[in-house]
Amino acid sequence: MSLSKSVSFARAAISNAAIRNIHGLGVDLVYVPRITALLYRKPVYLAKFSQRILHEAEYVRATSMIDCRERHDLFIARCWAIKEALFKSLDNGRQSCFQMRDWNTIDPTSSRPTVSGGSINKDEAFFVTVTHDGDYLLAAVIRGQSEEMSQ
Numbered sequence: 001m002s003l004s005k006s007v008s009f010a011r012a013a014i015s016n017a018a019i020r021n022i023h024g025l026g027v028d029l030v031y032v033p034r035i036t037a038l039l040y041r042k043p044v045y046l047a048k049f050s051q052r053i054l055h056e057a058e059y060v061r062a063t064s065m066i067d068c069r070e071r072h073d074l075f076i077a078r079c080w081a082i083k084e085a086l087f088k089s090l091d092n093g094r095q096s097c098f099q100m101r102d103w104n105t106i107d108p109t110s111s112r113p114t115v116s117g118g119s120i121n122k123d124e125a126f127f128v129t130v131t132h133d134g135d136y137l138l139a140a141v142i143r144g145q146s147e148e149m150s151q
């Protein structure tokens, strides 16, 4: 990630009024060819891995991309990285019952990554960002208190 990207991410996180108290931060860096190798090691792995980590809505999106393997694999890597970062942002109690497939990282109204589903509390807000360059993809998640609840 370039320095300018990381600086703009930090600025966005600080200036965005939708989040107040920060309770958790998670980051994950994925080497995309490692995910690709995992997906195609055996014919059944793609379906098994996808069903284990993808939310229903993500599974539908991934299936629609299957003809362009590069895009498809990058999408799976993106979902993986966001959920690993999300996991790291959660407290121990919620980590112990964390299931990747319970969480959806797609916002149907926007291309911005997000998190929904899972065990989101009503007083929580999540900020999600992703960047990739070549074979590497990075996701970061901030978990905080939602604006409505902090007023």
Ligand SMILES: CC(C)(COP(=O)(O)OP(=O)(O)OC[C@H]1O[C@@H](n2cnc3c(N)ncnc32)[C@H](O)[C@@H]1OP(=O)(O)O)[C@@H](O)C(=O)NCCC(=O)NCCS
Pocket: 027, 028, 029, 052, 083, 084, 087, 088, 089, 095, 098, 099, 100
């Ligand atoms: C704990 C976990 C997040 C570590 O990820 P990883 O890819 O092995 O390693 P990373 O390099 O990304 O992260 C390692 C760092 O995460 C941090 N970390 C470790 N456990 C953590 C936890 N429970 N919460 C937050 N951060 C944690 C540590 O700083 C660690 O650094 P260290 O190894 O120098 O101590 C991961 O192994 C895991 O358990 N994920 C669970 C989510 C899940 O369901 N995964 C898919 C299963 S199909």
